[in-house]
Amino acid sequence: MLGAGNRRVKTLVIGYGNALRGDDGVGPAVAERLAALALKDVEVRSATQLQLEWAAEWSGYERVVLIDAAVEGAAISRERVWPGDGGEGDGGAHELQAGVLVSLARVLYGRAPEVWRWRIRGESFGIGDELTPGVRVAADEVTERIGRSLDDGDDLPSAGGRRNAGLTSI
Amino acid sequence: MRKITINPVTRIEGHAKITLQLDEVGEVATARFHVNEFRGFEKFCEGRLFTEMPNITPRICGICPVSHAVASAKAGEMIMKVTPPVAGELVRRLIHLGQHISSHALSFFHLSCPDLLLGWGGDPARRNIVGLAAAHPDVARRGIRLRQFGQEISERITGKKIHAIGIVAGGMLQPLTEEAREALRAWVPEARETVRLGLELLARHCAEHADEVRDFDRFETLYLGTVGPEGEHELYDGRLRFVDARGGMLADQLDPARYLDWIAEQPVEWSYLKYPYYRPLGPERGVYRVGPLARLNVASRMKTPLAQAEFERFRALAEGGPVHGSFRYHQARLIETLGCVEEIELLLDDPRITSDETQAQARRNQAEGVGCSESPRGTLFHHYVTDAGGLLTGVNLLIATGQNNPAMNRSILDVARRHVRGNDISEEALNRVEGAIRCYDPCLSCSTHAVGSMPLVIELRNARGDLTGCWARGTGG
Numbered sequence: 001m002l003g004a005g006n007r008r009v010k011t012l013v014i015g016y017g018n019a020l021r022g023d024d025g026v027g028p029a030v031a032e033r034l035a036a037l038a039l040k041d042v043e044v045r046s047a048t049q050l051q052l053e054w055a056a057e058w059s060g061y062e063r064v065v066l067i068d069a070a071v072e073g074a075a076i077s078r079e080r081v082w083p084g085d086g087g088e089g090d091g092g093a094h095e096l097q098a099g100v101l102v103s104l105a106r107v108l109y110g111r112a113p114e115v116w117r118w119r120i121r122g123e124s125f126g127i128g129d130e131l132t133p134g135v136r137v138a139a140d141e142v143t144e145r146i147g148r149s150l151d152d153g154d155d156l157p158s159a160g161g162r163r164n165a166g167l168t169s170i
Numbered sequence: 171m172r173k174i175t176i177n178p179v180t181r182i183e184g185h186a187k188i189t190l191q192l193d194e195v196g197e198v199a200t201a202r203f204h205v206n207e208f209r210g211f212e213k214f215c216e217g218r219l220f221t222e223m224p225n226i227t228p229r230i231c232g233i234c235p236v237s238h239a240v241a242s243a244k245a246g247e248m249i250m251k252v253t254p255p256v257a258g259e260l261v262r263r264l265i266h267l268g269q270h271i272s273s274h275a276l277s278f279f280h281l282s283c284p285d286l287l288l289g290w291g292g293d294p295a296r297r298n299i300v301g302l303a304a305a306h307p308d309v310a311r312r313g314i315r316l317r318q319f320g321q322e323i324s325e326r327i328t329g330k331k332i333h334a335i336g337i338v339a340g341g342m343l344q345p346l347t348e349e350a351r352e353a354l355r356a357w358v359p360e361a362r363e364t365v366r367l368g369l370e371l372l373a374r375h376c377a378e379h380a381d382e383v384r385d386f387d388r389f390e391t392l393y394l395g396t397v398g399p400e401g402e403h404e405l406y407d408g409r410l411r412f413v414d415a416r417g418g419m420l421a422d423q424l425d426p427a428r429y430l431d432w433i434a435e436q437p438v439e440w441s442y443l444k445y446p447y448y449r450p451l452g453p454e455r456g457v458y459r460v461g462p463l464a465r466l467n468v469a470s471r472m473k474t475p476l477a478q479a480e481f482e483r484f485r486a487l488a489e490g491g492p493v494h495g496s497f498r499y500h501q502a503r504l505i506e507t508l509g510c511v512e513e514i515e516l517l518l519d520d521p522r523i524t525s526d527e528t529q530a531q532a533r534r535n536q537a538e539g540v541g542c543s544e545s546p547r548g549t550l551f552h553h554y555v556t557d558a559g560g561l562l563t564g565v566n567l568l569i570a571t572g573q574n575n576p577a578m579n580r581s582i583l584d585v586a587r588r589h590v591r592g593n594d595i596s597e598e599a600l601n602r603v604e605g606a607i608r609c610y611d612p613c614l615s616c617s618t619h620a621v622g623s624m625p626l627v628i629e630l631r632n633a634r635g636d637l638t639g640c641w642a643r644g645t646g647g
Binding site for chain 2: 018019020048051052053055056084100103104107108127128
C-alpha cells in the first residue's frame with residue numbers, strides 16, 4: 001500500500017469476531033481471504049476480540065484495518081476510528097473498543113496508527129460456524145475492496161473524507 | 171418499591187446486568203446478577219467427534235481458551251485411556267500458566283487498578299483503562315507487558331496468541347523449541363518484578379483503606395479448588411478439595427471425574443447461569459466459591475518460595491483460616507501470578523521440556539470422560555459422553571463463573587445493603603456494587619447452558635408482591 005509521498009505503508013489487518021456465533025465470524029472470514037492474497041507490507045490476523053496488548057503493537061504500524069460484524073446499519077460500511085471512539089468499553093460485542101486501543105497507543109507509546117474499520121451487517125448470530133448467504137457475498141465484496149486498496153496503492157476511501165492521512169503522533 | 175438497574179456492568183468479560191430491589195423503606199431487599207448472554211455451546215458440540223473438542227472449546231472464550239483446551243484434552247484422554255508423554259504435559263502446563271498470567275494481569279492491572287488508583291468516587295468517564303494510562307502510565311505499561319509475556323508463551327508454542335491450537339487429547343502437537351525456551355526465559359525477571367510491584371500497590375491500598383477492605387464483603391462460604399498430592403496449590407492437574415467456612419476439611423483428594431457426586435446444580439428463573447452447590451450440604455448451606463481466593467483458601471502451601479512467603483502473609487489475615495473478604499481475590503490473584511512466574515522458570519529449566527515426544531496416540535476405549543483444570547476464574551469441568559463412533563451424545567461444561575454465581579449475588583447484596591439507601595444512591599455506591607462483582611473477575615462468554623432449556627424472565631414486584639412489570643426472553647435457539 002502506498003501512502004503520502006508514494007512510500008509503502010506498514011499495515012496491519014485484523015478481522016475479529018466469534019467464528020462460532022454465525023455472522024459474528026465474518027471478520028475472521030474476511031481476514032482469512034485477505035491472508036490468502038499475501039499482500040506486500042500487509043500483515044493479516046484474526047481474533048475473537050480486540051486485545052489490550054495490541055496497543056503496544058499498533059504503535060508500530062502506520063495503518064490498521066479492522067473488519068467486524070455489525071448488528072445494524074448498512075450492509076457494508078467503513079469508518080475512521082478516532083481515539084476514544086466507543087467510550088471506555090461498554091459491554092458491546094467485543095468489549096474493548098478500537099478507539100480505546102488508539103487512545104492507549106497514543107498515551108502509552110507515543111503514537112497511534114491511522115485506524116479504519118469495515119463493518120458487515122450480520123443476519124444471524126446464533127450458535128454455528130457458518131455465515132449466512134448474504135453475509136458470505138458481503139464478505140467477498142469487502143475482501144475484494146480492501147485487497148484492491150491495499151494492493152494498488154490507493155488510500156482507503158472513507159465515507160466522510162480523509163481527515164488525517166499520516167501518522168497520529170504526540 | 172423501586173428498582174435500580176445497572177446495565178451493563180462495565181469492565182467484566184461478557185454481558186451482565188444487576189438489579190437491586192428496594193423495599194418500602196428504601197432498604198435493599200434483594201440483589202440479582204443477571205446473565206443475558208446466550209451461548210448454548212454444549213448443544214452445539216453434540217454430534218461432533220470428541221477429538222475435535224480441544225480445538226473447538228477454546229473458541230468458546232477468548233479469555234481462558236487454554237483451560238478449556240486442557241480440560242477438553244483431559245476428558246478425551248480419559249475416553250482414550252491414554253496418558254500424554256512427559257514433555258506433552260510440561261508444555262501444556264507451561265502454556266496454561268501463561269494463560270493465568272495474561273488473564274490475571276488484565277484483571278488486576280487494567281480492570282481493577284482504575285478503582286484502586288483513581289478512587290471509587292472517580293468520574294466513571296475517566297475511571298477506566300484510558301484514565302489509568304493517563305494518570306499512571308508506568309503501571310498500565312507494565313500490566314500490558316506482563317500480559318504480553320503470558321500471550322507470548324502461547325504464541326511461541328502454538329503460533330497463536332489467543333486460541334491455543336495445538337493442545338490435543340494425548341498431549342501437544344508441537345514441542346517447545348530451544349529458541350522459544352531461551353526467549354521466554356528472558357521475560358522472567360521483568361514479570362517477577364511487575365507482580366511484586368502489583369503486590370506493593372495493593373498492599374498500599376489496603377493499608378490506606380483498611381476499614382473499607384475489611385468490610386468490603388466478607389460473608390462466609392465453602393471453598394473448592396484443586397490441590398496436589400500433599401495439598402499444595404495446583405492449577406494444571408490434581409485432585410479436588412472442599413473446605414468449610416472455618417477451614418475444616420470437608421472432602422479431600424477427590425477424583426475430578428466424580429464431580430457429580432459432590433456438586434449439584436439447580437436452575438434459577440432469572441439467569442441463564444445455574445446455581446451449583448456442594449451436594450452433601452444442599453443449596454442453602456452448600457454455597458461455595460472457586461477461583462484465586464478459593465484456591466488459596468484450600469491449599470496447604472504454595473509450590474514456590476516467593477509465592478509461599480506471600481501466601482503466609484495472606485493466610486495470616488485470617489489467622490490461618492479461610493480469608494472470606496471478596497476484595498482479597500485481588501491479592502490471591504497476584505500471589506498466584508507470582509507463583510506462575512516462578513513455576514514457569516522451573517519448567518523452562520527442566521531439560522525434558524524440549525523433547526520432541528509430546529503426543530501419545532490412542533483410539534476411543536470407553537464411552538465417557540471428564541477433564542478438569544483450574545481456569546483463572548476457578549475450577550473448570552468438561553464432561554463428555556460418546557457413542558461407539560466417538561461422536562458426542564452428551565456434553566456438560568461446568569465453568570467457574572457459574573460456580574461463583576450464588577456467591578456473587580451474596581456479595582452484591584452485602585455491598586448494596588451498606589452503600590445503597592433509598593434515594594441516596596450515589597455514583598460511588600453504584601461503582602462499589604460493580605466493584606464487588608469485579609472481584610470475581612467474572613467471564614460470561616462461556617457460562618450459559620443448553621440452548622432452549624430456560625427462558626429468562628425479569629419481574630418487578632412492589633412491596634405488596636404485585637407484579638408491576640415483566641420482561642421475558644423466549645426459549646429456543
